[in-house]
Amino acid sequence: MKIGVLALQGDFSEHSSMLKKIGVDAVEVRLPKHLDDLDGLIIPGGESTTIGKLAVAYDLMEPLKQFGKSHAIWGTCAGAIFLSKNANSEQPLLGLMDIKVQRNAFGRQVDSFETDLEIDELMKATGTEHPYHAIFIRAPLIESVHGKARILSALEDGRIVAAQEGRLLATSFHPELTNDTRFHQYFITLAS
Amino acid sequence: METKTGTWIEKKGLAQMLKGGVIMDVVNVEQARIAEDAGACAVMALERVPADIRADGGVARMSDPDMILKIMEAVSIPVMAKCRIGHFVEAQILESLGVDYIDESEVLTPADEEHHILKHKFKVPFVCGCRNIGEALRRIGEGAAMIRTKGEAGTGDVVEAVRHARSVMGSIRQLQTMGDEELMTFAKNNGAPYELVKEVKQLGRMPVVNFAAGGVATPADAALMMQLGVDGVFVGSGIFKSGDPAKRAAAIVKSVTFYQDASVLAEVSKNLGEAMVGRNVSQMPEGEKMAGRGW
Numbered sequence: 001m002k003i004g005v006l007a008l009q010g011d012f013s014e015h016s017s018m019l020k021k022i023g024v025d026a027v028e029v030r031l032p033k034h035l036d037d038l039d040g041l042i043i044p045g046g047e048s049t050t051i052g053k054l055a056v057a058y059d060l061m062e063p064l065k066q067f068g069k070s071h072a073i074w075g076t077c078a079g080a081i082f083l084s085k086n087a088n089s090e091q092p093l094l095g096l097m098d099i100k101v102q103r104n105a106f107g108r109q110v111d112s113f114e115t116d117l118e119i120d121e122l123m124k125a126t127g128t129e130h131p132y133h134a135i136f137i138r139a140p141l142i143e144s145v146h147g148k149a150r151i152l153s154a155l156e157d158g159r160i161v162a163a164q165e166g167r168l169l170a171t172s173f174h175p176e177l178t179n180d181t182r183f184h185q186y187f188i189t190l191a192s
Numbered sequence: 193m194e195t196k197t198g199t200w201i202e203k204k205g206l207a208q209m210l211k212g213g214v215i216m217d218v219v220n221v222e223q224a225r226i227a228e229d230a231g232a233c234a235v236m237a238l239e240r241v242p243a244d245i246r247a248d249g250g251v252a253r254m255s256d257p258d259m260i261l262k263i264m265e266a267v268s269i270p271v272m273a274k275c276r277i278g279h280f281v282e283a284q285i286l287e288s289l290g291v292d293y294i295d296e297s298e299v300l301t302p303a304d305e306e307h308h309i310l311k312h313k314f315k316v317p318f319v320c321g322c323r324n325i326g327e328a329l330r331r332i333g334e335g336a337a338m339i340r341t342k343g344e345a346g347t348g349d350v351v352e353a354v355r356h357a358r359s360v361m362g363s364i365r366q367l368q369t370m371g372d373e374e375l376m377t378f379a380k381n382n383g384a385p386y387e388l389v390k391e392v393k394q395l396g397r398m399p400v401v402n403f404a405a406g407g408v409a410t411p412a413d414a415a416l417m418m419q420l421g422v423d424g425v426f427v428g429s430g431i432f433k434s435g436d437p438a439k440r441a442a443a444i445v446k447s448v449t450f451y452q453d454a455s456v457l458a459e460v461s462k463n464l465g466e467a468m469v470g471r472n473v474s475q476m477p478e479g480e481k482m483a484g485r486g487w
Binding site (some may be wrong): 007008009010011012013014030045046047049050053054057077078089103104107108109110111112113114115116135137138174177 | 194195196197198199201202205206208209210211212213228229230231232233234264268269270287290291292293315316317442445446448449450453
């Protein structure tokens, strides 16, 4: 099992550490040729505008779109924005997932928060019962899901924070900043 | 379910999102947009870049809140702003504006010559400068959630940034080979909190994100700092004091992503126009240096 982590900007090394922790090889992806032989790809947290501009500049957009048609991709925060079809803003998007995203939907940094989420599917897949402690940083909100995309997790007030569409996964929070490897394990099951 | 804001994980976490990126000094909305378009991962809103602060002399203070707010409205990326060392009321004001990070900065004239701000008291995260590991860990002890090596701001001379990054990275390597019984003496000799010294040894790196600052003027400078082991780069005067800011800004962004790829660095270094004129730090009188501010 070999998982790539898009390493244009952001907390890609945190994702790599999590993958290593669960015994999966992590490969940094900066150019199209780095996608060869990968079983899946993680797009990390960071600044979605920065990641998008670099992906355009180094001809990654089309190879990433093609990769996503046949492989698992997981975007966290900025990565979730990058995967979406619509982010209510002028910036490069992969448009792979039928989700509409609102950037910085919870406010500025002083409004960033941590909270527990009950994610049935995740708990079932990993055979665990405790809630998932999620870290939101200037987080985007998944405003709505369409087509084949479905809601994986929402806050108590119904606002969507995780979605899945086949082997594509989007979370507006950061599992890579925790010591809880369940989300990475869940993604690996999508990639295998 | 309990929801918490302003936690240590949140504060450190935003800096982790900035890694592999370039934070650019901007003095107005137009520059902020140029920085965002070039791929900056954040901007530092201030009235004068360090090169102008040097040239103008006098007391340098927190910027006009109105100017900071306009920049916050103009861009979607995080906005940082500077307060004076020890000036906790400037910090309170910046926090109330909703800036995403406060830089307690030696570039402004210090307000307190003995004490820094107790940054744990704030919900907004802080970044602070350092010249060595002791200074870095003292700032983290006070609550800084991000560190930057100071370099010498407003000079365009990277030599001090290299000195400070080498000092910090060298100390981290030194700690890796030390016995646990030697750590207290290391803490004493460096004026560093003991618990943080232990943590650095255990982690093999700083406990928070560490950027380089002060003197980065070219893509090669930025990649040099990255290869020395920092997590990202601040560029102050280097962009908007150069001949073609938009092009240079985009080139420096690329150089931080591809810092290990000399062929990309060669490509982005082509035809950038005039770099900032710069000042040679080795010929600068001690009193003019900013890096010595902070304790």
